[in-house]
Amino acid sequence: MDNGGVCLNCGATLHGPWCSRCGQKADHSRSIRHLAVELGETLTHADSRLWHTLRGLLFAPGRLTREFLDGRRAGQIPPLRLFLVTLFVLFGTNALFSHAPHFAEMAPQDRAAAGKVIGQIAFPHAPWLSAWFRGRLMLALDRPEGVVEAMREWIERITLLMPPIYALLLRVLFIRRPFSLFDHAVFALHSLSFACIVFTAMVLTSGLLSGVASPLLLLCLPVQTFRHLRGAYGIGTGSTLLRMVPLVIGLAAAALMLSFLLALLSLEFGTHEEAPASQIKIIQND
Incomplete structure (x- = not known):
């Protein structure tokens, strides 16, 4: 497109394919071919770091983390951005390929039975907590879709708590080693990014593989964690295994606590609707 040798962004006189004042490209083509060329350039040039990072994450995780910590970062995507991208892909894939649960209306006898079970919930030293749980669970029987929707909204925010928890666990496990919290945070982000990739693969293959075969992909996680720990921290096999056991236990405990927090927030x-009088009667007559 002819613009008369003037930059359309700042009005400076052009002396080449780029504006010397603002840096905008002189080519302002509005053709579909131009968009296709830009797409090709994006995939082959701008995203070369993505393929390099993913390749390292899958086949040499320890070296990938070690190179970033040693300052060789030009060919990598920053760990936090990588984690957010893989997390976005995971939730997006799950939203596209998972089916929304269908909740049928409960029969009166089933509701009464559920009310009796809920009415038995009691925290001896926290009666207010008992009342809160009973009331919210009874409301959840009437509004299961609302609970599921709230869970979908909060799970993304809850997941963002995993990297700092992971890094703090590593800090405790390597308390006698000369590693900073930043080092552990980079390791945690790389490790959790790999976990997101595995979970995404499970979602994509759940419809192709049997119900047993797809969860087998979870076996990739401890294998990658072992290779990642050994390579990134430069420790031996025995030292890696000794740290893996408490690390896995700590991460499982953290996931359990975050799941409980997610359940509380979802309830x-x-x-938000008021419980019918019949339900309140069931809650009180426990």
Whole structure:
């Protein structure tokens, strides 16, 4: 497109394919071919770091983390950006390929039975907590869709708590080693990015593989963690195994606590309607 030798962005006189004042490209083509060329350039040049990072994450995770910590970062995607991208792909894939649960209306006898079970929930030293749980669970029987929707909204925010928890666990496990919290945070982000890739693969293959074969992909996680720890921290096989056991236990405990927090938030924000009088009667007559 002819622009008369003037930059359309700042008005400076052009003396080449780029503006010397603002840096904008002189070519302002509005053709479909131009968009296709830009797409090709994006995939082959701008995203070359993505393929390099993914290749290292899958086949040499320890070296990938070690290179970043040693300052060789030009060919990598920053760990935090990598984690956010893989997390976005995971949630997006799950939203596209997973089916929304269907909740049928409960029969009166089933509701009464559920009410009796809920009515038995009691925290001896926290009666207010008992009342809160009973009320929210009874409301959840009427509004299961609201609870599920609130869970989908909060799970992304809850997941963002995993990197700092992971890094703090590593800090404790390597307390006698000369590694900073930043080092552990980079390791955690790389490790969790790989986990997101595995979970995404599970979602994509759940419809192709049997119900047993798809969860087998989870076996990749401990294998990658072992290779990652050994390569990134430069420790031996025995030292790696000794740290893997408490690390896995700590991560499982953290995931359990975050799941409980997610359940609380889902009940709190997914049930806003007042309980019918019949349900309140069931809650009180426990």
